Amino acid sequence: MWTNDSMSGRGDLMKKQLLSLAAAVSVGLAANLAGAAELTAVSFGGAYGEAQQKHMIDPYMEKTGNKILFENYSGGVAELKAQVESGNVLWDVIDMEVIDLERACSEGLLEVFPQDQLPPGDDGTPAADDFSKEALANECGVGNIVWTVLYAYNHDTIQGGEPKSMNDFFDTKTFPGKRALRKRPQVNMEWALLADGVSKDEVYDLLATEEGQARAFAKLDTIKDEIVWFDSWSQAPQLLNDGGAVMVQSANGRFFAAIQQENKPFEMVWDGHVFDLDVWAIVKGTKNKDLAIDFVNFATGSKPLSGMPEVAYGPTRQSSYAYIDESVIPKLPSAHLDEGLKASSLFWADYGESLGEKFNEWLLK
Known part of the structure; x- marks a missing residue:
């Protein structure tokens, strides 16, 4: 049988253990939060950037607890090249036009993206079948909009x-x-x-x-x-x-x-x-490669891509259409790829x- 003295001693010990555990958890959480704040993504701003913020950036942060610093840039490869060649890489993820992606990829300014790790569409369709062929045409990126x-x-x-x-x-x-x-x-x-x-x-x-x-x-x-x-x-x-x-x-x-x-x-x-197309890509030399891949996988998912028609851009996944108003679909370029020229x-x-x-x-x- 426990006496009052023994119970009191155990209580003091438990309090100390709980305080130690709480401190350890706090340190761990702080470390995780500090690490999560490191991912920086850049895009073109304007209404397009606002749509990305609404349908990609904010939902990703809410779902994962990771923080993304979302910044604007003026396009091209000059700033990207300067960062990579100097070893002072400030960006992790970059939205690029295809003409710039192809140049940057050929010059070794981008990581090869593991397209085989892209998640299936929300309807279960494998990514390789869900994305348009143009969206996965370059090994350094994943098509974002058309x-x-x-x-x-x-x-x-x-x-x-x-x-x-x-x-x-x-x-x-x-x-x-x-x-x-x-x-x-x-x-x-x-x-x-x-x-x-x-x-x-x-x-x-x-x-x-x-x-x-x-x-x-x-x-x-x-x-x-x-x-x-x-x-x-x-x-x-x-x-x-x-x-x-x-x-x-x-x-x-x-x-x-x-x-x-x-x-x-x-x-x-x-x-x-x-x-x-515009394409998400990962900057060569980023210290947050795994987190960058995770973000791109999310941002190019069926639901996030379905928000791009708000600014007239078509999704690169077929499964995204399930979320789009049927009256809008005929007005999107991605619904007419067979009639067009890449x-x-x-x-x-x-x-x-x-x-x-x-x-x-x-x-x-």
Whole structure:
């Protein structure tokens, strides 16, 4: 039988043990929290960054207790390269355009991402089958969103019916009126060859030749007198709204916002759209590689990706569509990949400067 004295002694001992345990737990928690605050992710800011914060960053922190410092950068690889080559790596995870990803990966500025560790979709589909093939095309990253350049028309101003193809964009007899294009060779050269009957698989191979370039310029000649040139995507919706052109080229987000938020009578045409992706990647030399992988696995999950349509970008996973309003899906570029052409950043890296010079010369003719 326990006496009062023995019980009192045991009580004092237990108190000391509990206090020691509490102190140890506190130290452990503090260490964990301190470690969790080290992950830094960078992206492009704006409405896109806000959507990522809402659907990727905040939910990840809430679920795991890990802290992410989410910062903006201006794109490109210069700052990334400076960090890696100096050994002073400040970033862990980076959102990149494909053209920059391919360069950074080839220069050893990024970690090879373990794509075989990506979780299945929420419907159980293996990641390799759930993601679009373009999303996993580069070993250094995982596709995050799909965006595109396409043209749209205004139901209130179009004549001759409803355009449905790239051929219609170049058909000024059936669809009279001005066409508005951004003043640069990118996309315009591809569109010209597509409208001239070149298959999507052959566009860039042909455009790499003098013959193909001449053919593209010749096709652009057929509508040159009807082209309104502009310099910024922000000008596109206004041109279409004010009747400055009956068909206008733009990044899909501009038209999406006008349709969804302003109820403009615009219709996007998906045939021949030229699409690309943004990709999550991990900076070479990060001290938080495992945590970075864990975050990318989460951020590219079915549910987080389903939030990107808020800013007109399509998810790279098929399983994400289960969470998206059915009325929105037809307005997303990821729902029309079969109708589009994947932009070739490698082509434009090799030929952009020379074609830019030829394009400017053509404008002056």
